[in-house]
Amino acid sequence: MIFPRPLLDILRESPESPVIEHGNRVVSRGELLELIGRLAGAMLGAGLGPGVAVAVRTALTPEALAAHVAAHVLGCRVVCVRPGYSAGQLAHVLDTDVAAVLVDASTAAPELAWSGALLSLGPCPGAVDLLASPAGGVPDVLARPDDVALLTFTSGSTGRPKGCAVTYRAMSGHWTWQPRAWSPLAAELAKGFERYLLFGTLASMVVLEFLGLCLLGGGVAVIPEDDGRPLFPHALRRHRITGSILTVPRLCAMLDLLREDPDAAGGTPRALVVAGSPLPPARLAEAVERLGPVVYQGYGQTEANLISMLTPADIAAAPSAALDSVGRVRAGVEISIRDAAGREVGLGQEGEIFVRTTCQMTGYWGQPEENRDVLRDGMLRTRDLGRLDADGLLRLTGRARDVIIVNAMVVYAGPVERALASHPDVAEAYVAGAPDDRTGEAVHAFVVPVAGRSPDREELAALVRAELGGDAVPRTVTELSAVPVAASGKPDKQALLRLL
Known part of the structure; x- marks a missing residue:
């Protein structure tokens, strides 16, 4: 249809039922x-x-x-x-x-x-x-x-x-816009989105796809009015919200508020889908502890829509394995992990993630050269690095383009961020590269500490050096109370570099 x-x-x-x-x-x-x-x-x-x-x-x-x-x-x-x-x-x-x-x-x-x-x-x-x-x-x-x-x-x-x-044709094959063909995951999320907190912009593909689950599942989209308080968690209680999407910075800000005021939690959430950027495992664990088994983590791209989803069931079944993953590949998505030569690698091996979905783009408008690079034999090159493990969980390890060249050596930002975030005093970690007269480029780290703590710089350096080598050790470490956010809702690394 x-x-x-x-x-x-x-x-x-x-027709008399409410919808908005x-x-x-x-x-x-x-x-x-x-x-x-x-x-x-x-x-x-x-x-x-x-x-x-x-x-x-x-x-x-x-x-x-x-x-x-x-x-x-x-x-x-x-x-x-x-x-x-x-x-x-x-x-x-x-x-x-x-x-x-x-x-x-x-x-x-x-x-x-x-x-x-x-x-x-x-x-x-x-x-x-x-x-x-x-x-x-x-x-x-x-x-x-x-x-x-x-x-x-x-x-x-x-x-x-x-x-x-x-x-x-792609929208007609979209995983959310055809209720007769919903997967078990889509049906589960549609029930959770009975009262969907609709905010942001309809120009966002992720907003549209979850709106589809709400409307086609018979739910109500709730557009909140600004009352001067943070949207999360206050709007969840005020509007009796059962489902919403939110970015990692919004989730982290909500967790910080709940740490200071646990009574601010409330409402009846059944499905809170975190998307837009990787969520540190410690923050995900905290979210599950404070909010209950309602937290999902989605991985996708504007070009391909949702690729994989980590569900509360995945986390409950194997928390130590699941928390640093982005869940299982969604039904209807074909995935291939490839090395630099374009050859498919085995389970557990790292490579670049290629996908094919029924609702992916046909190409970038007016950019034929870019399309030849990103579309290969019907599959979409995500430019994300990762591996698919034997347990069926997809793990992201970095961005193919999010690299810093230090002493002519390639340093991927993602692994450095994960190493920093593994320190017990670090709640969030972000890494960016900047030109450097001595090394070509240098790694600069920006960390949001766990409340009341301040991570030791030498310990952070030792963590990175032990795991990734000396070139990956940050030249500077800047503590932040919160990460700056771009208009897209994602962490703004250009704004971070301006803090140096």
């Missing part, structure tokens, strides 16, 4: 379906349709969600615009054959610098207000399987964001 028809079918069932809570506003399934129909009709009247690109730059609202779905109903290519782009990045994202830009009152800012067709969700100067259109039925799904459904962008941490093109 072609995407997004399964969602429309779910919304037609029990936004502050004090409750939107029913029937109301959301009516809104999708109204916006789809207005977009069609504005010239949008199969294969036409519309860039969506909006706040997170029920209308924004309806607009995304309406554009997909018409078979448009939805160009996802993340918040926080610089003017140059924004111009780069919009330079993708975009026919129209959709904004709202909060995002129609001067830096948009867009002279083409402008659509809006509500009155905006110079824009066609789609919400002013009369109500109408939802048109038939016009999407064509091989058209691009989504152009969703990488974080842009290395410069310009890369647009990952995902077709309607």
Whole structure:
């Protein structure tokens, strides 16, 4: 069944049931379906349709969600615009054959610098207000399987964001958007996401995929209003949240708050999925201890979606083995661990991770040379290093590109970070390289200590030297109360280097 028809079918069932809570506003399934129909009709009247690109730059609202779905109903290519782009990045994202830009009152800012067709969700100067259109039925799904459904962008941490093109065929085979084909893991998570804390941006693929589990499982997406307190853990209790995704920095900040105030915990979480960057085993163990058997750790990429998942059952069965892994490869994912020559290695051996999924991108938009490098015989080169052990657990060991060249020797940041994080006084560890007159580049470490402690620098150096050799020993170690976070929600290593 072609995407997004399964969602429309779910919304037609029990139209009086709530589907979105936004502050004090409750939107029913029937109301959301009516809104999708109204916006789809207005977009069609504005010239949008199969294969036409519309860039969506909006706040997170029920209308924004309806607009995304309406554009997909018409078979448009939805160009996802993340918040926080610089003017140059924004111009780069919009330079993708975009026919129209959709904004709202909060995002129609001067830096948009867009002279083409402008659509809006509500009155905006110079824009066609789609919400002013009369109500109408939802048109038939016009999407064509091989058209691009989504152009969703990488974080842009290395410069310009890369647009990952995902077709309607891929979205129709997505692990979350076809409930009739859900794996046991998807069904388990859908039950946990009965009340999904929806925050961030719909321009994020990971937000969209877990939103699919919530909506198609009959759940309610809860969009919280800012009350000045940290979202986690306070919103979990306030909104009776059962499921959410969160980044590693958000989880670590929540754990720090709970250490100071254990009574702040509450709510009824059943599934908290941590994703975006590796989670130190000690922090994962602390999360399980404080929050219970509700913590999942997901590993994936914008280019491939979810690749593997560590579940509470995995952790309970073998905590010592599971805590430093990213779980088991998801059903429907083919994985290959390869050496530098492209040859597959055996179980337990380290290499670069290649995957093939039903919902992976067809390529980066307008980057044929990059595509030839990253797509090999239908498999996607993740540029992550890891190994698949005999117990079925996937372990990440570093980034193929996250390297520091010290004395002409390659030092991978990931193993250094893990060595530092194994010290009992270290809660989190991050490593980055910077130019150095003596060694070409030097390793610089940034650690978040366990509360009330300060790790001994010599002990940290000895740990790294014993495990990885002298070239990997950090030139400097900087203590932080918390790691700076980029717009993507991941640790910002460029910001770390600016602290030197």
